[in-house]
Amino acid sequence: MLRIAIQAKGRLNEESIHLLAEAGIQVEEGKRKLLTRSEDFDIEVLYLRDDDIPQAVAMGVADLGIVGLNEVEEKGQPVEIVHKLGFGKCRISIAVPKGEDYRSCAWLEGKRVATSYPVILQKFLDAQGVRAEIHEIAGSVEIAPVVGMADAIFDIVSSGATLITNGLREVEKVLFSEAVMIAAPGLEQEKKQLLDQLMFRIEAVERSRGMKYVLMNLPDQKIEQATSVLPGMKSPTILPLTIPGWSSLHVVINEKELWNKIEQLKVIGAQDILVLSLEKMIY
Ligand code: PRT
Ligand code: ZN
Secondary structure, rough: EEEEEEEEEOHHHHHHHHHHHHOOOOOOOOOOOOOOOOOOOOOOEEEHHHHHHHHHHHHHOOOOOEOOOEHHHHOOOOOOOEEEEEOOOOEEEEEEEEOOOOOOHHHHOOOOOEEHHHHHHHHHHHHHOOOOOOEEEOOHHOOOOOOOOOOOOEEEOOHHHHHHHOEEEEEEEEEEOOEEEEOOOOOOOOHHHHHHHHHHHHHHHHHHOOOEEEEEEEEEHHHHHHHHHHHOOOOOEEEEEEOOEEEEEEEEEEEEHHHHHHHHHHHHHOOEEEEEEEOOOOO
């Protein structure tokens, strides 16, 4: 059996549960305890604070974890990053009061920087050859300059709205983060196999994101022309219709190019076009 640690509540909780559900692992929210066993897959879900997930995985309390890359980097625990999951995207940046004439990292020399991520910040400062005083605070980092506790901050930024509200300007983007799947190093064979199975499912879900399944009817003599404008995943599926000289063509198209492709196909002579959402793509 595998045990996976996910955030108990907070920004990554919902999407972690959603991802597991898409992979066929249902965890009933209502009945949520600290530890829940899935009935669909040989897995147990452990709910923790995100700060505790890297250590829980490194110690083998959990075999896997879903946590922000920022936490993994900060905690420096020996865990393996198995996969980037594409949600919880943010960056950790240095920000200064907007009136400051910040031009380079040299500005930070001798300054006080408030943060909840002292390890990542220290590494960055060392790499830049700058000495600054790091003030570690647990929360509300963005108000530190206003109240005179610090000259700058190093904190998570997503839309940037919080910085603007607090009169701050983002000057250095130090680390780009997103939720990642982490694993304890050296998982035993049986757990490794379950992990491979889980990742196979997750990758199938990811592949289908933004993809649409498109069906259309087309005169047979137009098939070649239609095929030439379609994306080259594999050749489209072509099925004969009961009407002589006509076929039904099925193809998977990325949402981004959907309208463009449909317009081209219509000009070629496609009719009765159906666009369906795609749940999983398994190769
Ligand atoms: O209770 P627990 O310790 O588990 O949760 P937490 O309060 O430590 O973390 P939580 O739930 O706030 O965030 C979990 C993870 O989500 C973080 O570690 C990041 O990997 C990721 N994430 C993504 C974010 C954001 N986006 C984000 N915008 N984490 C925090 N923020 C905060 C940020 O601290 C700042 O206050 O949102 C504000 C900035 O947002 P913008 O949009 O105004 O720039
Ligand atoms: Zn936390």
